[in-house]
Amino acid sequence: MNKDQSVQDMTDTMAKFTSYIGKRLPTDVKDKLAELRTFETNPLAKAVYTSMADNQEAADKLDRPSCQDTGVIQYFIKAGAKFPLLGELEEILRNATQGATRMGPLRHNAVETFDENNTGTNTGTNIPWLDWEIVPDDDGATIDVYMAGGGCTLPGKATVLMPGEGYEGVTDFVFDVITSRGVNACPPLLVGIGVSTSAETAARLSKRAILREVGSRNANENAALMEKLLEEGLNEVGIGPQGLTGANSVMGVNIESSARHPSTIGVAVSTGCWAHRRGKIRFNADLSYEIISHKGAVL
Ligand code: SF4
Structure with missing residues (x-):
């Protein structure tokens, strides 16, 4: 596969994944919310947990974001020094954010500080926010996506x-x-x-x-x-x-x-928050990937 094609493929995967996590909670959070509901005796608290679960089910079925605030997109990258697209990752994640914004759709949450204009793309100065860790002697990359809601x-x-x-x-x-x-x-x-x-x-x-x-x-x-x-x-x-x-x-x-x-x-x-929208995905050098945070997820 040539490099341009690889960049496009990874951009598409990350756009789909970013959009996906805005609609479905990670398995650990979903399981914990279900467990916390069982501890409640107060009918109001039980009802709130039930409505959270109903909301998640509806978001999944209707393929819509599970909260209106899809946050500012932040990527926490643990990339191997030998990952073949290391130098292209910044561009990939910026384009993936724009793709997820159209696909989700995601709410437009990037306002340029001091100019006070909304970019309308969820990208802007230093947004998506990238946090880097470089791992020596590794040729894969693990990326955590987080939607930082207000x-x-x-x-x-x-x-x-x-x-x-x-x-x-x-x-x-x-x-x-x-x-x-x-x-x-x-x-x-x-x-x-x-x-x-x-x-x-x-x-x-x-x-x-x-x-x-x-x-x-x-x-x-x-x-x-x-x-x-x-x-x-x-x-x-x-x-x-x-x-x-x-x-x-x-x-x-x-x-x-x-x-x-x-x-x-x-x-x-x-x-x-209870709608803690984050996802973890691991890419191998050949760009095959595994979604770690969401059991059974298919993009
Ligand atoms: S705190 Fe979380 S659930 Fe509440 S509005 Fe913000 S993003 Fe949505």
């Missing part, structure tokens, strides 16, 4: 704590963020926490945390314990589905961290 992005916050504030300071920060603005993000939420040196490294890690599967645990046992304790504590607040009170507040809490400067604790929170 409501679910709104609670996002990052700060740098004094070192003496410790893990208690991290806990206070997370509770403040979720109890003040979490309700705007259409709960139950997937809470992503980044702990690092500075505001921007913590923020990037907190976003990566919500790309991790619901129910997965950090490999470090202290971090995993903190995930569990925060999850239990936030659930005790009882925010419930859509903030109407209920047995739970969150689908889960995922923490990602880096080693950090001894004098600072950078901490950030990102939140995913």
Whole structure:
């Protein structure tokens, strides 16, 4: 296959995949919402979960986006240094976003900052947002697509704590963020926490945390314990589905961290809503692919 054809094929696949994830929730999120419904005794909370499931079923059948806000498109790329289309990926993902916008259709969400005009294509300066990791000695590429909706992005916050504030300071920060603005993000939420040196490294890690599967645990046992304790504590607040009170507040809490400067604790929170539209796809060097996030998905 010549390079132009390969670029076109990958663009088509990514356009279809981006459009697909706007209409169908990933398997882990779908399963978690069904599980959370079983814990509810409050009829209103049960009814909200039922209407979420009905909404998902209708979106699938009618082939329409499952929420009116299809977000700003963000791609988190883990590409092998030997992936044959590494140099073309940026152009591929930009064209795929435009293709998905027509195909979805996706709401036009890219407004040029300072010019205040909507580009009408979901592309613009640095949009789609690309986050890169290059993997040495690999010839494949794994791409996470995320639709950053307005409501679910709104609670996002990052700060740098004094070192003496410790893990208690991290806990206070997370509770403040979720109890003040979490309700705007259409709960139950997937809470992503980044702990690092500075505001921007913590923020990037907190976003990566919500790309991790619901129910997965950090490999470090202290971090995993903190995930569990925060999850239990936030659930005790009882925010419930859509903030109407209920047995739970969150689908889960995922923490990602880096080693950090001894004098600072950078901490950030990102939140995913109940309609947490993200997808993971892995391409091999010959552009054959596997969809990891959505069981049984066919594009
Ligand atoms: S928070 Fe999520 S479900 Fe709610 S309006 Fe925004 S994208 Fe849609």
